[in-house]
Amino acid sequence: AQSVAQPEDQVNVAEGNPLTVKCTYSVSGNPYLFWYVQYPNRGLQFLLKYITGDNLVKGSYGFEAEFNKSQTSFHLKKPSALVSDSALYFCAVSPPSGGSYIPTFGRGTSLIVHP
Amino acid sequence: GAVVSQHPSRVICKSGTSVKIECRSLDFQATTMFWYRQFPKQSLMLMATSNEGSKATYEQGVEKDKFLINHASLTLSTLTVTSAHPEDSSFYICSAESGTDTQYFGPGTRLTVL
Numbered sequence: 387a388q389s390v391a392q393p394e395d396q397v398n399v400a401e402g403n404p405l406t407v408k409c410t411y412s413v414s415g416n417p418y419l420f421w422y423v424q425y426p427n428r429g430l431q432f433l434l435k436y437i438t439g440d441n442l443v444k445g446s447y448g449f450e451a452e453f454n455k456s457q458t459s460f461h462l463k464k465p466s467a468l469v470s471d472s473a474l475y476f477c478a479v480s481p482p483s484g485g486s487y488i489p490t491f492g493r494g495t496s497l498i499v500h501p
Numbered sequence: 502g503a504v505v506s507q508h509p510s511r512v513i514c515k516s517g518t519s520v521k522i523e524c525r526s527l528d529f530q531a532t533t534m535f536w537y538r539q540f541p542k543q544s545l546m547l548m549a550t551s552n553e554g555s556k557a558t559y560e561q562g563v564e565k566d567k568f569l570i571n572h573a574s575l576t577l578s579t580l581t582v583t584s585a586h587p588e589d590s591s592f593y594i595c596s597a598e599s600g601t602d603t604q605y606f607g608p609g610t611r612l613t614v615l
Contacts (some may be wrong), residue, residue: 429507
């Protein structure tokens with residue numbers, strides 16, 4: 387069975403500094419990996435995904451993530467954080483599938499960017 | 502593109518009543534839609550997967566008769582919480598698969614049962 391770990395409940399960073407939100411996964415085969423962001427009382431917004439190809443994936447709002455197969459990680463990064471980036475971030479993994487898939491979500495990491 | 506809407510965004514009801522939540526994919530056809538429940542400061546809990554024109558597949562522990570799911574068309578799925586009780590109060594989120602291995606989520610529905 388697949389699983390996702392987000393080891394940090396909360397990440398604090400100063401505005402303008404780089405940020406990293408960690409994610410590690412466990413799945414059979416080559417994974418599909420996703421990052422979503424959730425603002426208060428809102429649904430999840432898709433940020434980026436890794437399916438295959440270049441290990442560095444660029445997504446919305448200046449975020450990027452690097453797939454590291456040896457470390458089974460897919461950390462989310464941004465070179466310069468904004469206060470508006472403060473939100474809840476979810477990593478998700480699903481096994482490769484030609485049809486519909488059901489991803490497993492991490493428990494979420496709250497990102498707080500201080501002015 | 503890939504916009505999913507939910508209605509209502511917020512509902513307050515009395516215990517014992519039923520509540521219907523609609524999930525629509527606005528600009529794409531979704532053969533599969535998912536219903537999640539989220540408790541405060543927790544991750545999403547998958548409740549069921551619904552495919553257009555067929556019965557929903559419920560996750561273990563989710564009561565089929567309490568959470569009725571209908572996926573009548575490629576753009577609409579509904580979740581009905583029957584005989585709602587205060588413990589059913591939660592944030593319900595739907596998502597739709599666009600055929601590109603990515604789920605797109607609705608904005609969620611906050612249900613409060615008094």
